[in-house]
Amino acid sequence: xxxxxxxxxxxxxxxxxxxxxxxxxxxxxxxxxxxxxxxxxxxxxxxxxxxxxxxxxxxxxxxxxxxxxxxxxxxxxxxxxxxxxxxxxxxxxxxxxxxxxxxxxxxxxxxxxxxxxxxxxxxxxxxxxxxxxxxxxxxxxxxxxxxxxxxxxxxxxxxxxxxxxxxxxxxxxxxxxxxxxxxxxxxxxxxxxxxxxxxxxxxxxxxxxxxxx
Ligand SMILES: NC(=O)c1ccc[n+]([C@@H]2O[C@H](COP(=O)([O-])OP(=O)(O)OC[C@H]3O[C@@H](n4cnc5c(N)ncnc54)[C@H](OP(=O)(O)O)[C@@H]3O)[C@@H](O)[C@H]2O)c1
Numbered sequence: 001x002x003x004x005x006x007x008x009x010x011x012x013x014x015x016x017x018x019x020x021x022x023x024x025x026x027x028x029x030x031x032x033x034x035x036x037x038x039x040x041x042x043x044x045x046x047x048x049x050x051x052x053x054x055x056x057x058x059x060x061x062x063x064x065x066x067x068x069x070x071x072x073x074x075x076x077x078x079x080x081x082x083x084x085x086x087x088x089x090x091x092x093x094x095x096x097x098x099x100x101x102x103x104x105x106x107x108x109x110x111x112x113x114x115x116x117x118x119x120x121x122x123x124x125x126x127x128x129x130x131x132x133x134x135x136x137x138x139x140x141x142x143x144x145x146x147x148x149x150x151x152x153x154x155x156x157x158x159x160x161x162x163x164x165x166x167x168x169x170x171x172x173x174x175x176x177x178x179x180x181x182x183x184x185x186x187x188x189x190x191x192x193x194x195x196x197x198x199x200x201x202x203x204x205x206x207x208x209x210x211x212x213x
Contacts, residue, residue: 001197001204002096004073010034012072014065014086015079017044020100020122023175024076025052035059036068066090074098076121077105084108099199102150108200119204123195124154124187144202145210148195158186 009032015021016037029035029052037059039045045061052059062068069075069090077086078100084107088097098121099106106118123143130147141149152169159168168183169175187193197204 002094004096006031006033006074008033009073010036010068010071012036012038012065012068012075014038014075014077014105017041017048018078018080019172019175021076021078022048022173023169023180024078024100027175027177027180029055029057029059032074034071036072037061038063038065038068069095077101079105081105104200118199119197120195120199122151123148124151125149125193125195126154126157127191127193143195144198145196154187154192155183158183158190158192161190162186 006028011028011032011034013021013025013028013036016025017039021039025035025037025048035052035057037045037048038061040063042061042063045063049059049061060068065086065088069088070092072091073095075088075091075095075097077098079085081101082103084104086105087107088095091097095117097106097118099118100121102122104120125145126147126149130149155168159166169179196207196210203210
């Protein structure tokens with residue numbers, strides 16, 4: 001949508017050592033031009049940097065998100081925080097920002113300011129329709145389109161559809177690139193797609209077939 005090529009972008013991952021953050025890190029490490037990693041615990045960051053080095057990937061690490069915001073074209077926020085914790089005031093005006101946290105990571109006032117550059121990441125959509133019993137979606141999921149849910153929930157649904165009653169990505173470090181590709185294949189088989197981009201202000205762009213809530 002923005003006409004960007006990953007291999008020409010600097011990527012900053014906030015909370016790169018967490019489960020979701022490290023999954024994003026290892027999946028995207030060799031696909032971007034520059035990799036910037038952030039977490040509070042510098043020991044875990046150094047271990048991650050060494051592992052990436054062993055994979056021939058150069059990375060830059062910091063405990064302060066603001067350090068690399070001015071040079072990042074894409075920012076992924078995947079911290080476990082009780083309420084929005086990050087101000088992205090220092091980021092590039094044309095940066096694309098994925099807020100994958102639940103609760104959200106990015107302070108909403110700023111997300112409003114950035115508008116259509118922030119999207120809620122990690123969301124999928126079931127094209128064939130999604131029903132829950134009891135239906136708690138209106139209480140929990142205030143999303144602008146029908147049939148949208150978190151990727152972690154949809155992963156379980158996909159595995160159940162395949163009759164695979166197993167632990168797939170649960171546990172630290174199990175979201176590996178090969179597993180991402182595997183679940184993506186299953187998603188395509190069952191018509192689970194990426195959610196259209198949206199944030200608290202609504203959809204980035206409405207498509208003709210979008211059935212709004
Ligand atoms: N969309 C989806 O399908 C989906 C799926 C699973 C999880 N999530 C969401 O993704 C987020 C992360 O989940 P997770 O399972 O990856 O959690 P996790 O494994 O506990 O990792 C959380 C990371 O957050 C970092 N962190 C915590 N507070 C921070 C702060 N104030 N500043 C910077 N870093 C901070 C921690 O590292 P340090 O302590 O070193 O900072 C840790 O590495 C959660 O909000 C979760 O709800 C979304």
